[in-house]
Amino acid sequence: MLYPVFSGNLLFIMNGPQDSVSAASAQRQVRVQLVSKQEDIALPENTGPILVPTGLRRYALSTLVNNLLGNDKPVPFEFLINGAFLRTSIDEYLTANGISAETTLEIEYIRALIPPLHIASFEHDDWVSAVDVLSATSSAASWASSSSISQGQSRILSASYDGLLRIWNMSSQIVATSPSALDGGHSASIKAAKFLSPTSIVSAGLDRTVRLWKYAESEDGFSGKIAPQLELYGHKSGINSLAVHAPSNRILTASSDHAVGFWSTKKSDAPAAPENLLPSAASRTSKRRKLNSSISTPQRGPLALLSSHTAPVSAAIFDAKDSTVGYSTSWDHTLRTWDLVTAALVDTRSTSHSLLSLEHLPEHHLLATGTSARHITLIDPRVSATTISAMTLRGHTNAVVSLSRDPHSSYGLISGSHDGTCRIWDIRATKTDKDGVVGESVYSITRKSLEEAGKADVKRVGGEGVKVFGVCWDRSVGIVSAGEDKRIQINRGEGVLSSA
């Protein structure tokens, strides 16, 4: 323990146990000036230089700062001397850098980044293609102002290749499962699913339909029911991703038929479904028809099919601030901006690779897109932007198929890739080289399933068996990722990036 003693303007620190540990280094003391750029953790103005033993390391310094701040709950800090993180004892740092112990060291401290530790894994029967989170801080909950979700009542929605949606509570129990194809469920793999509100879910998949589900939970919260509410027909090929905007009751879908679907969640708003795309229109044998649902669900068509892409559309999202603007990325290398009111194409940005995922960073007016060329390109969609690619984030070894914003920091971003990792990026951590501004990931989250199998070190060709298909970062739940290993993996997402 450290016992700070005020003596005029100087603090003399007597550290008992450390003396015995490093008696020699404890002989030496150095003046340090602790500063922080973050106001909430800054020391009082009158705190002058502090005399500390040079044997201190990061942990001891962190304890010291916590003591000085009088924090009840210790906050881990990182220490920067001359812009470099202190990874050794001060003594070793001074020796290594040839700094005299006589000088006053200026040490900057910041909140330490906590590695995204693994919290839990929920196992499935089949590949998990997408996840979404319903929590007090999720967008679905924020849109639904009426009901609030308490801390422990967070739910995780997973969409699986077996065509089922599952809702999990935080103790890895399945609260609800969507009905099978015969009972009005998806007839093929689900590729995307989202909470529209705490009581409604949207999902879409390879059966070319977008389905709205009503989600009801029992009082105790241990059982629930997902009931089909609406089937939306219009796509001619599998749907790769979807985006929802609850306040305006709109859905955007991206399909392999080169079209972006724009849908309404309201039965009354939506036009009738195109007849030729209904499953009953299929001219297959009667046996196949039997597969079709026995439950009749209202069927509707799209508000608009935005088709100017020339290749499968991989992702479509709403602008985070303006729900009348949509963005879509496609395998035809383009990012297109749509005016959803008029269903008109506003802008096209061509890159040099197939784009597979999309996320909006509204604070920076950037769109992050994952490419098949194993990197993430940040694109400024504004007309004024001169260059297409504002930044490139490199590090993945396979296609980047899922992106999610950091709810804690406007600079943070997480990406899920077919290489079996999720990577956390800080768009400030960049450097400029010949390819322009290039960033590197802050953390890389590997699949827990690999570690459990003891094959964490085995190099997987093409992320075989551990491909990540979906990732979602929620403020309260953390980083939720799903993939080919048939699991949802939850990692701690708090304090991973230094907030600003």
Place this chain on the structure above:
Amino acid sequence: MVASAGSKKRKAVTRDVEEEAGAFSGDELAGDLNGALSDSANDLSSDEDDSEVELVDEFSSDEDDDEEDELDSDEIPSDGEDAVQKKSDKLTTAPSDDESSSDEAEVNFRIEKDANGNDRYVYDEINPDDNSDYSDVGENSNTIGNIPLSFYNQYPHIGYDINGKKIMRPATGEALDALLDSIEIPKGFTGLTDPSTGKPLELSQDELELLRKVQMNEIPEDGYNPYEPLMEWFTTEKEVMPLSAAPEPKRRFLPSKHEAKRVMKIVKAIREGRILPYKPPAEQDEEDKDIIKYDLWADEEERPDHIMHVPAPKLPPPGYEESYHPPPEYLPDNKERKTWEQMDPEDREREYLPTDFGSLRKVPGYGEFVKEKFERCLDLYLAPRVRRSKLNIDPESLLPKLPSPEELKPFPSMCATVFRGHKGRVRSLSVDPTGVWLATAGDDGTVRVWELLTGRQLWSVQLSEEEAVNVVRWRPGKDAVVLAAAAGDDLYLMVPSILDPELEKASLELLDAGWGFAASKPAPSAAEEGKRAPPQWIRPSSTLADSGVCAVIPLRYVAKSISWHRRGDYFVTVCPGSSTPASMAVAIHTVSKHLTQYPFSRRIKGGGPPQTAHFHPSKPILFVANQRTVRGYDLSRQLLVKIVQPGARWISSFDIHPTSSTASGGDNLIVGSYDRRLLWHDLELSQRPYKTLRYHRKAIRAVKFHPSGRYPLFADASDDGSLQIFHGSVTGDMLSNASIVPLKVLKGHKITGELGVLDIDWHPREAWCVSAGADGTCRLWM
């Protein structure tokens, strides 16, 4: 006479010296006497009597005043060795004189007068016989015995010799002096004649002294004393302390006032300008403006040797063997030493044996040194030397300039997805025209359709339980989705149930439309039936129909190759089996009419059965490859238009460049062969390959151009488990050839049963390719 004159003069000189300078004269006399004594001693030993006689004669003649004779006789014995001979002559003459005298007197003595005027008995000499006993006794020794000589004081003799003759008392000094005194010599007599006057030369005492000094090599100057007393400049005494230990005088430490004065004087003079300090004389550049001077050697450089200069070859530097102290491994053992010694010197590999001398000073001289140097000189002198012009070409510069693969991106470089599910080999695969699905077919008799990006299997059908599906191909075009596969002897046309109802309906209608045509067609005649009846298309079994199979073509032979025409109405199959009749090996199927035709009635010449066939992407040309050649047939005119001879022994596959003939360039063809070659043909150029690429270690199974034309890529798949990606750009310019750059070797497939990668296909738009491996996996590379 001259001699007598000399002796006279000498005598005179002697006497003068005696008189005037006793020191000189004493030396002179002693010298003369010594000589005289030795002479007389000789005389005494040889013939004492003779000398005695002569002496007597001398004195007697002296008495007779016959000076010249006396002097003459006196001179003879004193004249060295000549005198001895003369004496011996006298000895011979003397006895005759004696005999005559003895004859006259009959006595053995004769009486003569001595110098004092007394009678002197002179006895004849007795010649001793040769056998005389006394010959050894000294003839001159006195025989008087041990008696005092004073007894003979009164006699002229002092004793007797062995012959009894009296030993005469030698003349004493007084007698000589008396004789000499009796002779009157004029003052200044020299005995020389002055040649100018003819009178006797007379020299004064000073002149004689001068002559003497000259004769004695002395300094003739008068008054010079060579023995002056020594004046010591330094002491001759030895000092204990040779240097003075006295303290330095004070004056030595004081600045010299005198010098200061002198210096001040000079300083003053300099200040006043009377003395100008020394200035090095400035070089007088007599710059004459009119004359331009050229520095001929200003930029002279070291010139290279003359072109004919051939440097002497250098000897190799000495090695360890030549060392005087070589490492032990260089020292020969006994056996080697023996063989070396027994070998003929001519045959020896080297001239020496390595020897350990321990230290340099023990090294003996090298006996072969001169010989070795001589031979070296001979070598240098006699060996003709020629400058050999060496061709110095950087091998890198001969390589064609290839762009770096980095500039040719994108191309597949990493495995993105592994498709697992097939049991046994995957024989064939195909990416659908939209680029979303991948169809594969394998040894397990299934055809499977996968989601391309994720590797998720979406659909599969079991076409055959035991027979492998050899090939699967999507029908080109997006209006319908039809999959053609060949399993066993049959061809299957399928519509996988992954489509939306509209598209599925269109696809089914496309396939079903032909049933009507087939039914309306007249039944084949019996003659045709026997030989080569075209197969009738039949409906599949119900299980297959439920799985999505729409039509079956029983080909009766195993088809290994399916190739669709670009419009999607025709496809060509090839049954390369050797049992297949030549006429039925190649079949063209028309989907819309459910019609199968055999275009070839006979075997294609040369090169065995046909292997594979493709339609030209734009022209109505069918290319058929057999084992050796690729032939192009114009389908509309039914003509053979092209023969390509790649030179491969067994063609496995070929592909036609998708933009061939459309970009005004010629047709380009790549051919892969089982003998590991990948051959690029430009059909406009030659029948022979434009480029042969032999990069694989094993047979090449499949080759494929990127179909879009957007990426100038092509790839091949080989049994060595690797794919190779090439950049092969075809320009529209007829003059420029296609440039082929190897880009990437993609490894990952395991070799299973000697087979590696069996098929390859490109994504229709992206630079992605898929490969089917014998290890049961398919891989997507991007």
